Amino acid sequence: MHEMGIALQIVDIATASIPPNLGDVRVAKVNLKVGKLAAVVPDSLRFCFSVATKDTPLDGAELVIEELPVLARCKECSTQWTITNPVFQCQTCNSGSLEILSGRELDIESIEIAEEDKNDSG
Amino acid sequence: MILDNTAKGQKYYHHKDFPHNHHSHADDSASAISVQKSGTREIKVVRRVLDVNEKMAEENRKLFAENGVFVLNVMSSPGSGKTTTLEKTLAKILPEYKSAVIVGDICTTHDADRLAISGAPVVQINTDEFGGDCHLAAHVIDKAAGGLDLADIDLLIVENVGNLVCPAEFDIGEDSRVVILSVTEGEDKPAKYPLMFRECEAALLNKIDLLPYLDYDKDKAVEYIHQVHPDMPVFEISARTEEGFEPWIEWLHKKIKEKIG
Numbered sequence: 001m002h003e004m005g006i007a008l009q010i011v012d013i014a015t016a017s018i019p020p021n022l023g024d025v026r027v028a029k030v031n032l033k034v035g036k037l038a039a040v041v042p043d044s045l046r047f048c049f050s051v052a053t054k055d056t057p058l059d060g061a062e063l064v065i066e067e068l069p070v071l072a073r074c075k076e077c078s079t080q081w082t083i084t085n086p087v088f089q090c091q092t093c094n095s096g097s098l099e100i101l102s103g104r105e106l107d108i109e110s111i112e113i114a115e116e117d118k119n120d121s122g
Numbered sequence: 123m124i125l126d127n128t129a130k131g132q133k134y135y136h137h138k139d140f141p142h143n144h145h146s147h148a149d150d151s152a153s154a155i156s157v158q159k160s161g162t163r164e165i166k167v168v169r170r171v172l173d174v175n176e177k178m179a180e181e182n183r184k185l186f187a188e189n190g191v192f193v194l195n196v197m198s199s200p201g202s203g204k205t206t207t208l209e210k211t212l213a214k215i216l217p218e219y220k221s222a223v224i225v226g227d228i229c230t231t232h233d234a235d236r237l238a239i240s241g242a243p244v245v246q247i248n249t250d251e252f253g254g255d256c257h258l259a260a261h262v263i264d265k266a267a268g269g270l271d272l273a274d275i276d277l278l279i280v281e282n283v284g285n286l287v288c289p290a291e292f293d294i295g296e297d298s299r300v301v302i303l304s305v306t307e308g309e310d311k312p313a314k315y316p317l318m319f320r321e322c323e324a325a326l327l328n329k330i331d332l333l334p335y336l337d338y339d340k341d342k343a344v345e346y347i348h349q350v351h352p353d354m355p356v357f358e359i360s361a362r363t364e365e366g367f368e369p370w371i372e373w374l375h376k377k378i379k380e381k382i383g
Contacts, residue, residue, distance in 0.1 A: 002256050002288045009171050017167045019155070028162045032171075037317050039291040086316040087349045096352020100320075106171045106291075112162035 007048035029112035070103030178260035182295025189272035198302035200284030257288035331360035
């Protein structure tokens with residue numbers, strides 16, 4: 001539901017990440033990592049991103065979303081597994097004391113700058 | 123910023139009037155640049171999208187600690203009885219701890235009007251009149267806290283926007299988060315909104331006075347909560363009859379004492 005706010009934040013961070021010495025360039029791609037536990041719907045985010053990028057150096061850029069599984073490790077017996085159902089309990093020893101290793105991400109990994117094609121952006 | 127006095131000791135303003143904490147990080151961008159097969163140049167960024175909110179939340183947390191304020195973030199779906207629960211909670215906690223409330227709603231000041239009757243200072247935040255944000259973010263809490271005399275407050279309750287999805291994602295600088303669900307909702311709410319139930323420290327299962335009239339399986343609901351968050355304290359309450367409030371108030375007292383003594 002807050003995908004637009006997130007899209008605007010992505011545009012801000014990506015724009016600020018363009019090295020100043022590159023001048024007037026166009027961002028072709030933003031590579032994003034989204035954990036399955038993050039309260040973000042990738043399709044909604046892509047739609048919001050396409051709107052949020054209008055009239056910015058990211059206009060027409062592709063938002064590449066890598067979805068990361070929810071990976072847990074039991075603090076008692078060190079079993080490591082991927083959580084696919086909303087059951088946060090160790091399958092080996094039933095302990096509920098676990099560490100979430102991945103799944104909460106909402107990170108911009110990188111941006112990709114288009115080469116010499118800044119005039120044909122859409 | 124629009125600031126109206128709509129009730130005694132209560133302030134009301136619109137979230138959209140607050141500046142967002144957009145900032146420039148061009149200095150950080152001297153990171154690795156590599157040429158991709160597609161002919162684009164890749165520039166490493168590696169930043170959390172919500173890091174601006176997270177930094178603001180840390181600043182809030184520091185401010186609250188300096189002023190000896192315990193901050194409780196209360197979240198739930200709409201209609202689960204948050205405001206009634208907080209009205210009754212305030213009545214029981216106010217004699218011992220000076221309390222204030224920040225109320226987030228998309229629109230109207232109805233909840234703030236109700237909570238202001240307790241005598242506690244109440245700040246209403248409207249995220250927007252027609253739509254608006256689905257959660258309270260850290261910078262909104264920072265502004266709202268500016269309207270309160272923090273040095274004179276022991277407990278600050280934040281009644282978040284009724285929503286089980288987005289508020290779970292936004293740290294506001296609170297000490298503890300609790301979630302309220304009610305027996306008029308599905309038993310499987312915790313399984314449908316796991317992040318919320320993972321992120322909260324305790325759950326209040328409200329409206330238990332209605333159980334005789336419903337087909338609700340309370341044990342099943344508690345089982346779902348514990349699947350998502352094993353060992354999570356669950357307080358079965360009725361905000362209407364005040365049944366079951368004692369253990370909840372005791373828990374809250376303990377949490378406040380742990381922080382402010």
